[in-house]
Amino acid sequence: MQEIIDQFADTIRAAARESASLLIRSGGTKDFYGNRTANPDGSEGGILNATAYTGIVDYEPTELVVTARAGTRLAELETELRKRGQMLAFEPPHFGPGATLGGCVASGLSGPRRASAGAVRDFVLGVRMLDGRGDDLSFGGQVMKNVAGYDVSRLMTGSMGTLGLLLDVSLKVLPLPAAELTLRLPMNEAEAIDKMNLWAGKPLPVSATCFCDGELIFRLSGAAPAVRAARTIMGGVEIAEGAAFWQSIREQTHSFFQPGKQLWRLSIKSTTPPLSLPGKQLIEWGGALRWLAVDMDADTDAVHTAIRNTAKDAGGHATLFRSDGPCASVFHPLAPALMNINRRLKEKFDPKRIFSPGRMYPEI
Amino acid sequence: MNSLELVTRLRTFLPPEAVLHEKEDLRPYECDGLSAYRQTPMIVALPQTEDEVAQILRICHASKIPVVARGAGTGLSGGALPHAEGVLLSLAKLKRILELDPVARTARVQPGVRNLAISEAAANYGLYYAPDPSSQIACSIGGNVAENSGGVHCLKYGLTVHNILELRVLTIEGELLEIGGGGLDAAGYDLLALMTGSEGMLGIVTEVTVKLTPRPEKAQVVLAAFDDIRKAGDAVANVIAAGIIPAGMEMMDKITTRAVEEYIHAGYNLEAAAILLCESDGATEEVTEEIQRVNEIMKQSGAIEIRTSRDEAERLRFWAGRKAAFPAAGRVSPDYYCMDGTIPRKNLAKVLSGIEALSAEYGLRCMNVFHAGDGNLHPLILYDANRPGELELTEEFGAKILQMCIQAGGTITGEHGVGIEKINQMCSQFKTGELEMFHAVKAAFDPDGLLNPGKAVPTLRRCAEHGAMHVHRGEEKFPELPRF
Numbered sequence: 045m046q047e048i049i050d051q052f053a054d055t056i057r058a059a060a061r062e063s064a065s066l067l068i069r070s071g072g073t074k075d076f077y078g079n080r081t082a083n084p085d086g087s088e089g090g091i092l093n094a095t096a097y098t099g100i101v102d103y104e105p106t107e108l109v110v111t112a113r114a115g116t117r118l119a120e121l122e123t124e125l126r127k128r129g130q131m132l133a134f135e136p137p138h139f140g141p142g143a144t145l146g147g148c149v150a151s152g153l154s155g156p157r158r159a160s161a162g163a164v165r166d167f168v169l170g171v172r173m174l175d176g177r178g179d180d181l182s183f184g185g186q187v188m189k190n191v192a193g194y195d196v197s198r199l200m201t202g203s204m205g206t207l208g209l210l211l212d213v214s215l216k217v218l219p220l221p222a223a224e225l226t227l228r229l230p231m232n233e234a235e236a237i238d239k240m241n242l243w244a245g246k247p248l249p250v251s252a253t254c255f256c257d258g259e260l261i262f263r264l265s266g267a268a269p270a271v272r273a274a275r276t277i278m279g280g281v282e283i284a285e286g287a288a289f290w291q292s293i294r295e296q297t298h299s300f301f302q303p304g305k306q307l308w309r310l311s312i313k314s315t316t317p318p319l320s321l322p323g324k325q326l327i328e329w330g331g332a333l334r335w336l337a338v339d340m341d342a343d344t345d346a347v348h349t350a351i352r353n354t355a356k357d358a359g360g361h362a363t364l365f366r367s368d369g370p371c372a373s374v375f376h377p378l379a380p381a382l383m384n385i386n387r388r389l390k391e392k393f394d395p396k397r398i399f400s401p402g403r404m405y406p407e408i
Numbered sequence: 409m410n411s412l413e414l415v416t417r418l419r420t421f422l423p424p425e426a427v428l429h430e431k432e433d434l435r436p437y438e439c440d441g442l443s444a445y446r447q448t449p450m451i452v453a454l455p456q457t458e459d460e461v462a463q464i465l466r467i468c469h470a471s472k473i474p475v476v477a478r479g480a481g482t483g484l485s486g487g488a489l490p491h492a493e494g495v496l497l498s499l500a501k502l503k504r505i506l507e508l509d510p511v512a513r514t515a516r517v518q519p520g521v522r523n524l525a526i527s528e529a530a531a532n533y534g535l536y537y538a539p540d541p542s543s544q545i546a547c548s549i550g551g552n553v554a555e556n557s558g559g560v561h562c563l564k565y566g567l568t569v570h571n572i573l574e575l576r577v578l579t580i581e582g583e584l585l586e587i588g589g590g591g592l593d594a595a596g597y598d599l600l601a602l603m604t605g606s607e608g609m610l611g612i613v614t615e616v617t618v619k620l621t622p623r624p625e626k627a628q629v630v631l632a633a634f635d636d637i638r639k640a641g642d643a644v645a646n647v648i649a650a651g652i653i654p655a656g657m658e659m660m661d662k663i664t665t666r667a668v669e670e671y672i673h674a675g676y677n678l679e680a681a682a683i684l685l686c687e688s689d690g691a692t693e694e695v696t697e698e699i700q701r702v703n704e705i706m707k708q709s710g711a712i713e714i715r716t717s718r719d720e721a722e723r724l725r726f727w728a729g730r731k732a733a734f735p736a737a738g739r740v741s742p743d744y745y746c747m748d749g750t751i752p753r754k755n756l757a758k759v760l761s762g763i764e765a766l767s768a769e770y771g772l773r774c775m776n777v778f779h780a781g782d783g784n785l786h787p788l789i790l791y792d793a794n795r796p797g798e799l800e801l802t803e804e805f806g807a808k809i810l811q812m813c814i815q816a817g818g819t820i821t822g823e824h825g826v827g828i829e830k831i832n833q834m835c836s837q838f839k840t841g842e843l844e845m846f847h848a849v850k851a852a853f854d855p856d857g858l859l860n861p862g863k864a865v866p867t868l869r870r871c872a873e874h875g876a877m878h879v880h881r882g883e884e885k886f887p888e889l890p891r892f
């Protein structure tokens with residue numbers, strides 16, 4: 045494996061010498077996500093394919109920690125965990141069979157269980173990486189608690205491959221819940237938002253929520269007695285295909301996510317009342333995540349501005365998650381002071397700006 | 409600018425009593441919870457508003473004066489140790505809870521608010537702030553963010569980093585950064601994570617929005633005694649292997665249980681080599697089932713005595729001993745030195761026997777309390793600072809414990825921070841390139857290095873002088889030679 049790392053480092057150093065850009069890519073399942081990246085002169089940059097670096101390095105179920113190489117297929121990793129009764133509790137979306145651990149951590153995306161269990165970044169314990177000079181660096185570790193040095197591992201999470209190439213990642217894992225049950229309750233959007241927030245304030249084992257088409261669908265997870273007790277309190281009709289439903293939300297195969305629309309992701313304060321924006325909405329994460337599907341022909345600057353402002357007013361941010369054409373401003377604009385720090389961090393990790401320049405913001 | 413000029417400048421916008429410079433007024437600030445290190449600052453400033461903090465920072469930045477933030481001063485690694493030519497910036501007067509939203513389950517508070525005060529304010533709504541360091545009656549939320557503090561419940565409920573949503577931070581230039589947001593994530597790099605645990609090196613936290621958690625319906629604890637510390641360690645692994653994430657899982661060795669029992673009277677088994685506290689919380693039915701399973705696992709793991717709390721009073725009594733471990737150390741010894749390494753749990757027995765051997769070698773007693781669920785060790789070395797040379801021996805003993813933690817695949821600090829205390833051990837845990845990256849991260853926020861200079865990350869020169877053997881990821885030189 046060291047040979048592969050040496051090759052990666054050579055590729056990075058060569059790119060740095062020539063100030064050419066490198067798009068880090070493994071399964072390519074998240075190619076759609078983020079801005080188009082290119083060389084400074086506008087030509088296509090190179091691709092650093094990271095799929096060769098695979099395998100689980102260390103997995104000790106009783107330590108609740110797994111360490112794997114970034115090119116490891118996410119599906120393979122999750123299968124290994126399931127064999128030992130454990131899981132990646134943040135339910136990362138794969139968006140295709142090629143999805144890898146590296147792509148999962150770099151994109152920072154979490155699935156339906158996020159509101160109750162936490163996000164990718166909450167489970168990342170340590171990383172080994174190559175920075176923009178090709179230097180082999182390790183941060184964090186394989187233990188649950190660690191405050192030695194700044195938390196670079198979490199900084200890498202969600203950085204979209206703009207700061208460095210992930211090599212090994214250590215993650216906290218959790219036991220699979222003993223029992224799970226998915227239920228549905230008909231109601232309108234405002235009622236659903238109230239309900240989700242009310243439940244979240246009570247000690248109930250709610251592990252996922254979704255409002256769509258006049259129904260609040262929710263999942264209870266935990267010890268069987270807890271799930272039973274909660275069901276009595278909360279009511280609802282059981283959905284037999286519960287697991288398949290959450291899979292369709294996680295992987296965006298649910299009919300709401302039909303192609304041909306522009307898909308916005310609004311991450312906002314959970315108590316925000318129904319948003320008045322054009323298009324159709326689906327709510328997750330107890331009200332804190334609102335998906336908005338907008339017709340392509342309604343895609344105007346005025347609509348973009350309205351969406352961004354609405355998210356900002358609701359204490360959050362909006363991402364143009366999927367759209368047809370290449371876009372230069374997928375992510376929510378940062379305040380100048382914050383952009384300054386983001387830019388300086390980029391400079392420190394990747395002084396020659398080779399890693400996916402522009403993928404997050406034109407400045408980084 | 410000399411100290412008197414600075415006092416005059418600061419008093420143009422701060423009341424006289426908020427700027428201290430007389431020797432006797434500075435004394436209370438000369439150390440934090442790590443009292444072995446002391447230094448009086450040039451000046452202490454006690455602002456009451458964010459705007460005052462910003463003005464102080466701008467003045468210090470313009471004149472290149474170092475600034476050390478201080479919350480409640482309970483830190484155990486000397487992170488808030490003052491700088492002789494610097495301003496000690498106390499955030500203690502920014503102590504208002506600005507907003508509590510029971511529906512969104514958040515509290516927006518100033519940095520000087522005490523950890524426990526948040527839970528007290530939220531109690532009426534059936535909510536609380538989950539991270540519960542043993543120092544929670546005193547420590548500030550700003551200090552918690554700076555250290556990424558944990559508590560006895562963090563295996564299940566997370567550390568500070570998992571329980572905050574939003575920060576207002578002032579850079580050394582006095583510029584405001586609004587980090588995080590009202591949602592569950594934010595745009596750009598994860599600065600919320602980067603700020604957490606940054607030990608006052610990157611910016612001054614002036615406001616924190618925390619997540620509140622609903623109080624569980626019920627909590628119950630199992631107290632199990634073992635005649636062998638290895639068996640206790642196995643019991644912990646067996647609980648996890650059974651798919652249980654306990655709300656809390658704590659271990660104490662014999663010398664600790666004896667020290668606390670003497671004045672807490674928790675009813676611990678004094679003959680046991682180790683005792684384990686394993687708490688379950690949640691819905692009543694769930695707790696009943698889990699407690700039963702934990703009981704069985706303890707039995708199978710060879711516990712010599714198992715007791716389950718029958719009511720809330722008994723549960724609190726079982727916990728009282730664990731929570732009093734530090735004060736108990738203070739009762740049985742004139743001084744104690746608290747270490748904070750984390751190790752993969754499977755190496756517990758090896759590390760504990762290593763500590764025992766060192767204890768004999770140095771002729772110093774050591775009490776072991778342990779956040780067993782997440783592998784965070786707190787060896788308390790008992791010593792007497794009045795005996796010449798004993799503090800130095802203690803520090804050497806402690807340094808060796810940390811070295812063992814690194815060799816066991818762990819880290820030198822789980823939750824107390826590096827501060828000034830573990831700065832040499834950073835040279836062992838990290839390679840040159842990694843230390844350089846830490847300095848680069850700091851420079852991205854604070855190019856002149858004015859915030860808390862000399863803490864958390866050693867200079868490369870210091871590492872060269874310290875000559876530490878680099879031990880990385882458990883790889884050691886000459887692994888075939890016995891270490892302990």
Ligand SMILES: Cc1cc2nc3c(=O)[nH]c(=O)nc-3n(C[C@H](O)[C@H](O)[C@H](O)COP(=O)(O)OP(=O)(O)OC[C@H]3O[C@@H](n4cnc5c(N)ncnc54)[C@H](O)[C@@H]3O)c2cc1C
Pocket residue numbers: 440441476477478479480481482483484486487488499519540541542543546547548549550551552553554555556557558559560607608609611612613614734823824860
């Ligand atoms: C008896 C005892 C028990 C303890 N138990 C635990 C425990 O169980 N778990 C645990 O994690 N810790 C524990 N601690 C350690 C300590 O209480 C924590 O580290 C706590 O978070 C420190 O908070 P403080 O307000 O006292 O911070 P201080 O000691 O004042 O400062 C700590 C660090 O934070 C920085 N800082 C403080 N405020 C700010 C701010 N507003 N902005 C930027 N930087 C700031 C300081 O510069 C310093 O580097 C214990 C300490 C004692 C004395």
